[in-house]
Amino acid sequence: MAAPTTKERSITLPAAMTVKDLGDALGISPIDVIKRLMTHGVMAALNQTIDFTTAAVIADEVGIEALEAETARPAVAALEHEIVDEAGDLKPRPPVVTILGHVDHGKTSLLDAIRQTKVAAGEAGGITQHIGAYQIERNGQPITFIDTPGHAAFTAMRARGAQVTDIAVLVVAADDGVMPQTQEAIGHALAAGVPLIVAINKIDLPGSNPDRVKQQLTEHNVIVEDFGGDVLAIPVSAIKREGLEELLDAIALVAEVAELKANPSRKADAVVVEAELDPARGPIATLLVKGGTLHQGDAVVAGEISGKVKAMFDDAGKRIKTAGPSTPVVVMGLESVPAAGERVLAVDDEKTARAVVDERKREREAAEQNRGRLALDTLFHEISAGNIKELVIVLKTDVRGSAEAIKGALEQLNSEEVKVKVIYTATGPVNDSDVMLAEAAGGIVLAFNTRVEPTARRQGENSGVEIRSYTIIYQLIDDVQRALRGLHDPVYKEVQDGHAEVRQVFKSSRVGQIAGSFVLDGTLRRNASVRVMRGGREIAKVRCDGLKRFKDDVREVQAGYECGITLAGFDDFEEGDILEFFHDEKQAQV
């Protein structure tokens, strides 16, 4: 169903194609395509892939309307189509719990202690393996725990679009209280919209002070029940195995309220919890099934990796044939090792799996060609194109006071077109987990009076998350405001370097005209821009490509000296011309 068009001709193009194919389709030379792409800032070689949107722009330039082929990615489209569940098919499923908290507050000990309760009950029947997640049973109800504690893994998964956690247990040591990573964990859980349960750990220690912890949490907007809030806080001792039953009860309660459901009777979709290459068995991945049921023998795709489930094992190393929602399972049979957080889908057969993988690879290659990163500079274009309605900000500051001031000021910038949403603020340097959080939320990181850790900077570069540093609040606010208004194109200001007067014109067979000049003021530099003024009017604007003192080429000449000047492509000097030297300087906006 083609829309009415004023173009003479319309053609159908796939979602991704090579430069060469586009040239062929449009009936123009590939060189022409490459040149046209360059004018749009896209550098693509003959056999590189570009996406449909880019191709359509080029087509439009040559008077051809491009229509996107509906069958461009049939396999991927079919896959996405399949995953819609009817409400009637949804059945209750176990909660998936992640343990967060400051280092040394006892996350690992708590995970071990909870696991032990199961072993002690004699259910596991032997060695329990660490596969990245495990499941226990509590009053006949299973609960799944992600076995990698801490918010780094939690947010890394979210950054890949995989939210597996239903409930976050925040471990706070009763003798140590709320610490920086406790704050981070709170921020990450809140940003993910995951309900929190607080486990106040190490209550066996003499210095423990659970009430102080509760009080401190209040300052971070986590209000526990004793203080009139709705967050459950359970005193525990991972070492002494105290309070574990109460903690599990709390988890069961929060899970019940959340009414977690999934459709077990369809093809599975799962998330990679961890994966490695086993020298004997090949790629091994621990998956957490989100919906559907995974069967031995299923063909699967994990991002750009296809495979077939050759064998499956549960967290006790026991072979199993099926795995339903919220079940952690070790899978053998993937072609290579997928990344943690990657989504895994069961498909009809291996042929479909390969088709999906092929289409995804092509699509990614095309997207890489013109990846639109979320930078402040491009924000306005994205806003006007309707691509962004919300500017999500992760804010790191030196002290809490400034965080609050900045957050308040930023949120006042909200307009009808865009909302500024500060999803997380904390004190201290910008670290990897801040960048991941921004990536997960599709936002940017602003650092105020605080440094950016080198690994975080690298991570920002790799993931395309912009990190900006400021030392003055109003500049930060101004920058964001300007970005929101689309005023953020870099501003260049002309800076004058000096003036020279042409006293005598020489001819050189090699370099053309040389203006024998006297420097009136400032400093003239080779390669500067030059405005040739005659009778008060500008007659040319060119680049200085030669400065000579006597016979020597020099880099610069000061006021009060004579010199020989040549200008690139200008051979029309007259005595009395004034040469104005200047350069463009990008205005500091930060």
Ligand code: GDP
């Ligand atoms: P993580 O870094 O949060 O995973 O913390 P760990 O589980 O590694 O525990 C850090 C330290 O605290 C270890 O030395 C544990 O033995 C100790 N620890 C953990 N839980 C308790 C507890 O309930 N009581 C006491 N006294 N020590 C604990």
